[in-house]
Amino acid sequence: MDYYQFGQLMLDANVYGKIHGICLKSITQDEIETYLEVKEEMKNPYGMVHGGLMFMLADSTCGMLCRIDGRRYVTLNADIRYLQSGRSGTITAKGRMVRRGKSTAVVTADVLTEDGTLLSQATFTMYCLDQDLVPFESGEPAGIEKK
DSSP, X not given: OOHHHHHHHHHHHXXXXXXXXXXXXXXXXXXXXXXXXOOGGGBOTTSSXXXXXXXXXXXXXXXXXXXXXXXXXXXEEEEEEEOSOOOSSEEEXXXXXXXXXXXXXXXEEEEEOTTOOEEEEEEEEEEESOTTSOOOOSSOOSSOOOO
């Protein structure tokens, strides 16, 4: 199983992400790109992409990147800066691993519009629930049950 296939399994297991239409574009050990199509119900009362939607996309994206090692992670801390409003189209999250340790990982994500306008930047500290497991590097990863 390659990283993309494993990423798809993680995405399929994320019901909240599926409800909002998160799609996986690419994933490696250190980088990930996801996207979703903005719908009217995802906007705030002013017609802009809801900040909570951008946060959810960034958080889910960073969580998936952490889990690529086959271990389970939860968000321990998050910081997001909303820089500009988006109104329609596709928004993309580009995540990058800053540091992966035994018990925590630090990951960043930029959320952008289709034309590359930076909407928000986030940094997440993720806590590893499976510190005793050997991280996945090749072969069959643990942590996701096949359906």
